[in-house]
Amino acid sequence: MIRAVAGDLASMVADAVVRPANPELEPLMPALRSLDAVAGPRFVEQRRLRNQLGVGAAVVTGGGELPAEFVIHVVVGTDEDAVTADTIRRAYEAALWQCTQWAIETIATPVPAAGNIAPSLAFQTVLSVIREHLRNAEHPATVLIVVPEQSEADSLNARIGQGD
DSSP states (O other), X not given: OEEEEESOGGGOOSSEEEEEXXXXXXXXXXXXXXXXXXXXXXXXXXXXXXXXXOXXXXXXXXXXXXXXXXXXXXXXXXXGGGOOHHHHHHHHHHHHHHHHHHTOXXXXXXXXXXXTSOHHHHHHHHHHHHHHHHHHOOSOSEEEEEESOHHHHHHHHHHHHTTO
């Protein structure tokens, strides 16, 4: 099941939240800085890397103080302006593979619109990757696409229901 919900990613009840990041696992979207603050210092420590990750990679860490047990960090670009539909596609494919490996049932994800990529293209890219993955995999069973406003959730749910 895929559905859009209004709310704050940091307060979502899910097994894991998806966190778009750069190769050093720093947040790429300003809204994700609040997620890091809520997750606390243990979370910051868990996401420290010895080496940078490649664009398109995904890695799982603990969720710190978040309601979600895990955070799946997706490397969607080197900076906000480097995010493309292709980098989103590769990173979300890697994230969904991690869900299969970790048997993660429910994920919550933002639409990773950053820099030069339009939110509608980012949404369409994420949705198509999720749909393709769910055709062949059991995990995750539920994907929540988290947006700030209910009107935006309603609009995205209409697009999800239309097969867009």
